[in-house]
Amino acid sequence: MSIQEEIRILKERLDAVLVAHFYQRDEIVEIADITGDSLELAKRAMGSPRSLVVFCGVGFMGQSVKILAPQKRVVMPRLACCSMARMIDSAYFDESIQKLEEYGLLKEAILPLAYINSSAEVKAKVGAMGGLVCTSANAVKIMQKAQESGKKIFFLPDRCLGQNLAKQGGQKSAVLGSSSKEEVLGADIICYDGFCSVHQLFTPQDIEFYRQKFPDILIAVHPECDPSVVERADFVGSTSQIITFVKNLPLEQKVAVGTEYNLVNRLREKNTYVLSSTKPECPTMNETTLEDILECLKAFERGEPLNEITLEEEVRLEAHLALSRMMELS
Ligand code: 13P
Numbered sequence: 032m033s034i035q036e037e038i039r040i041l042k043e044r045l046d047a048v049l050v051a052h053f054y055q056r057d058e059i060v061e062i063a064d065i066t067g068d069s070l071e072l073a074k075r076a077m078g079s080p081r082s083l084v085v086f087c088g089v090g091f092m093g094q095s096v097k098i099l100a101p102q103k104r105v106v107m108p109r110l111a112c113c114s115m116a117r118m119i120d121s122a123y124f125d126e127s128i129q130k131l132e133e134y135g136l137l138k139e140a141i142l143p144l145a146y147i148n149s150s151a152e153v154k155a156k157v158g159a160m161g162g163l164v165c166t167s168a169n170a171v172k173i174m175q176k177a178q179e180s181g182k183k184i185f186f187l188p189d190r191c192l193g194q195n196l197a198k199q200g201g202q203k204s205a206v207l208g209s210s211s212k213e214e215v216l217g218a219d220i221i222c223y224d225g226f227c228s229v230h231q232l233f234t235p236q237d238i239e240f241y242r243q244k245f246p247d248i249l250i251a252v253h254p255e256c257d258p259s260v261v262e263r264a265d266f267v268g269s270t271s272q273i274i275t276f277v278k279n280l281p282l283e284q285k286v287a288v289g290t291e292y293n294l295v296n297r298l299r300e301k302n303t304y305v306l307s308s309t310k311p312e313c314p315t316m317n318e319t320t321l322e323d324i325l326e327c328l329k330a331f332e333r334g335e336p337l338n339e340i341t342l343e344e345e346v347r348l349e350a351h352l353a354l355s356r357m358m359e360l361s
């Protein structure tokens with residue numbers, strides 16, 4: 032029996048749904064019941080009638096399902112952690128707020144807005160301060176809503192997404208720790224200094240290279256790319272939005288895409304290029320294998336669950352506040 036068949040049979044027996052982010056390896060995306068960007072996965076895994084969620088992605092994604100649907104059991108064949116999410120923990124969050132207070136901002140005048148690429152503990156801090164969460168798919172809308180509060184936005188952890196949102200809205204941004212106190216106080220959006228190491232690989236020179244080679248090429252990038260890249264692109268969007276954009280192009284239209292390799296590689300057979308001379312692979316997303324999924328299901332059946340997501344109820348409830356505020360708006 033093939034490993035895919037074994038997984039399918041065990042999945043049925045255990046009432047499990049197999050969920051995979053678009054950055055996962057092809058063989059995993061092929062057998063998954065649900066694929067999507069981080070927003071779609073959170074929504075669809077939460078709404079699935081299955082009691083067990085087998086999540087192939089990075090840790091914060093599995094945690095999001097557990098926060099939203101605590102009655103479900105969530106296991107991850109690999110407990111891989113997004114390097115950007117690891118750049119901020121609850122202690123760094125507290126230090127950042129303290130720094131802003133030292134600059135003269137009142138805590139009550141700050142609204143934290145967390146990118147979904149952050150831990151449950153950080154989301155709990157955000158939720159407890161009245162803040163909310165966004166993903167790359169709904170960031171523009173959620174940022175507009177957050178700014179209706181009249182408060183200063185503290186955006187974390189991705190400084191690039193924060194800067195890109197500010198530029199798009201014609202607003203000022205500053206980066207806590209590297210901008211001056213005056214710049215921070217004068218900014219509409221104050222960003223934490225985190226970034227995605229994969230999306231940092233794309234440069235304006237890469238865009239130049241393709242535009243010179245193919246003058247009519249289009250450039251599509253993820254908003255985790257540096258602002259110098261985003262401002263030169265023809266299209267900016269979440270992983271799902273990039274897929275829709277590229278798939279709707281005429282086949283003869285060339286497009287260079289600035290996001291993770293696995294996704295770009297399976298987009299279209301012809302006229303799709305990876306916007307980098309370095310292979311932009313997310314190491315943690317690439318860790319999960321079919322063997323890991325099978326082992327994870329077998330371990331669950333033996334009553335020895337592997338990498339099960341568990342959260343302290345207090346953390347879950349406060350993180351739920353932040354995530355559900357996003358869900359209501361998106
Ligand atoms: P999406 O929300 O577009 O799926 O992005 C998640 C991510 O980690 C991108 O690097």
Ligand code: SF4
Nearest residue numbers: 113114115227229313
């Ligand atoms: Fe995290 Fe970047 Fe990997 Fe996305 S691509 S999961 S942001 S490290």
